[in-house]
Amino acid sequence: MxxxxxxxxxxxxxxxxxxxxxxxxxxxxxxxxxxxxxxxxxxxxxxxxxxxxxxxxxxxSTKTYINQELEDWANLGVEGHTDAKHPWLPYHEFLTEATAKVVGAKPIEVVTMNTLTTNLHLMMVSFYKPTKKRYKILIESDAFPSDKFAVESQLRHHGYDDKEGLILWKPREGEELLRYEDLESIMQNHGDEIALIMIGGVNYYTGQFFDFKRITELGHKHGCKVGFDCAHGAGNVDLDLHNSGADFAVWCTYKYMNSGPGSLGGCFIHERHAHDKNLNRFTGWWSHNKQTRFKMRDEFDVIPGAEGWQLSNPPILSMAAIRASLDMFNEVGIxxxxxxxxxxxxxxxxxxxxxxxxxxxxxxxxxxxxxxxxxxxxxxxxxxxxxxxxxxxxxxxxxxxxxxxxxxxxxxxxxxxxxxxxxxxxxxxxxxxx
Incomplete structure (x- = not known):
């Protein structure tokens, strides 16, 4: 043999x-x-x-990076937003290029913000668009609990039964791993009822890394939006998010990206959505045009790309820890x-x-x-x-x-x-x- x-x-x-x-x-x-x-x-x-x-x-190096911000805060106070060694106003931008390299995306497609499940909900505001006929959400049967809880709550929020509206991609009897043939069968039978496919990119329990491009093409073929939770993938595998064609992805940075317990997460939104100002989203002042943001009284003008999903000014101390790790990733290469x-x-x-x-x-x-x-x-x-x-x-x-x-x-x-x-x-x- x-x-x-x-x-x-x-x-x-x-x-x-x-x-x-x-x-x-x-x-x-x-x-x-x-x-x-x-x-x-x-x-x-x-x-x-x-x-x-x-x-x-x-x-x-994390302590050095965070201490720099503590010193600037102590010495500069509010002026640190513009005068710190690494000014706080654009601080999230210092993470963009390195993050894009880690997850296989273009800079316009990524942003560091919030935490993972918060970002997942923000993505579903934009990409889960239920209709009377097409409202179901497909996830893997043994998804990480927070993913399951999040999509169930979205179904309830839109007035649907959270059990009837959830379709589970299950392993076969006596097996742990998921088969693409079974996903194809689900889509063949229920594709016109599914509004969103949301899969954990690397399953937390089995460690199975899914073929993003294959799943995305299958979902798009049936008219579904497709997103991935990359908590166990970012900094671990070749996500190649841009070329996968996925509509969105979310991840945390405290696992393989070494940013500390409870640190910020990240988002990917494919560039084909970058300039769609009509795409439904929750907004805040950090997703507003940077040139007019502090004029305060201008009407909302969304920033193109993933930055347009931000809500608030960035938490600098957490981002400093992320920058420490990302500088190392940038030096080595994914x-x-x-x-x-x-x-x-x-x-x-x-x-x-x-x-x-x-x-x-x-x-x-x-x-x-x-x-x-x-x-x-x-x-x-x-x-x-x-x-x-x-x-x-x-x-x-x-x-x-x-x-x-x-x-x-x-x-x-x-x-x-x-x-x-x-x-x-x-x-x-x-x-x-x-």
Whole structure:
């Protein structure tokens, strides 16, 4: 039997700690690990932090970036809006170009603002346009809860039943991953009833990375608007948002983009909507023409592009943390990060296979093109106590009910040695339990 491309790639890896250390020496990005604060255990040893899919680590430069704004605030007061080292009035613009590179968009298509679910609601104000016949919303059946809650509330807001109006793209019986054939079947049967397709670009539970272009073309073929929640994709995978043709996308910046807990999110609105002043939206003074914004009494004149969805002046301290991280992304380049990510995650997959399919099931797709750095592990006949023991052994990972441990080797700060030590500790925990 012919081996798959992924099986051939896995055969290139080797066992042993020496091999992992050698790969770290060969890794041209390995020195970036030193630019992050790595959490430590009570003895002062580095923890094995593999939870960037939940909260990214803090770049050491973040404090400097935030302190600059604190100093300018202390020394300049309100004049900091124009006279700060990085003036506050246009501060969000300092993030635009680097953000566009990370998500594969044009600068006019992106803006940093608000938080993820707030942005999702703002996007649905513009792109969920229900009619008597076409009002349903399609999401994946195991979407992140906030996505499900948000779309259900939009259905209720427009006077529809939130269960009857929701169409779920489900995996087949006994499977975890979603199949495009099933989505095509749903669209064939219900396409004329669906107003919006809103999919989590990388599923939080399985780690499955969806084909944005394929989904968008299918949705547009049936007259639907299409959007993506890229919370688990931004800074992790090649989103290529502009070329996907999606109408909109939203994301947070505190996972793979390392901007700190609860930090601001981002929005993408495709440039074909950039100059449509008639597109329904909620507005505020920061979406108004910059030249006349402070004249105060002018009628509303929307800014072209994604900036036209802003509501309020930017929270500078949060944006300073984002800028610290984005400057690092800009220096490295998203493609180099993805290249290393595939090697790290492939190495993790290689080592896990040694544990045996009767012990560990990786429910994330084998094809590297259909996943990011996260692997979701289903441990046979185990419960949360296994995760707890792994945490006690110095591994910071992520548990999701009912039976999945999520592991995410992040290329900016995780090493091959991290991956080796994780699997070594997992083996020992499994041996002790058995």
């Amino acid at each position: 012919l081996r798959t491309e992924n099986q051939r790639k896995l055969s290139n890896y080797k066992h042993g700690l020496d091999y992992a250390k050698e790969q770290d020496k060969l890794d041209e990005l390995s020195h970036y690990r030193q630019q992050f604060h790595i959490p430590k255990d009570k003895q002062g040893n580095d923890l094995i932090y593999l939870c960037g899919n939940s909260l990214g680590l803090q770049p050491k 493609q180099k990060l993805i290249q290393k990510s595939k090697k790290l995650t492939g190495y993790l997959e290689f080592l896990l296979k040694d544990l045996g399919a009767d012990t560990i099931r990786v429910i994330t797709p084998e094809d590297p093109k259909q996943r990011g750095c996260q692997l979701s592990l289903q441990v046979i006949n185990a419960d949360k106590s296994l995760y707890d023991e792994l945490t006690e052994a110095g591994v910071i990972s992520d548990w999701r009910e009912p039976d999945v441990i999520r592991i995410a080797p992040v290329p900016l700060y995780n090493s091959f040695e991290d991956v080796y030590l994780l699997v070594d500790k997992l083996k020992k925990v499994l041996e002790n339990k058995s």
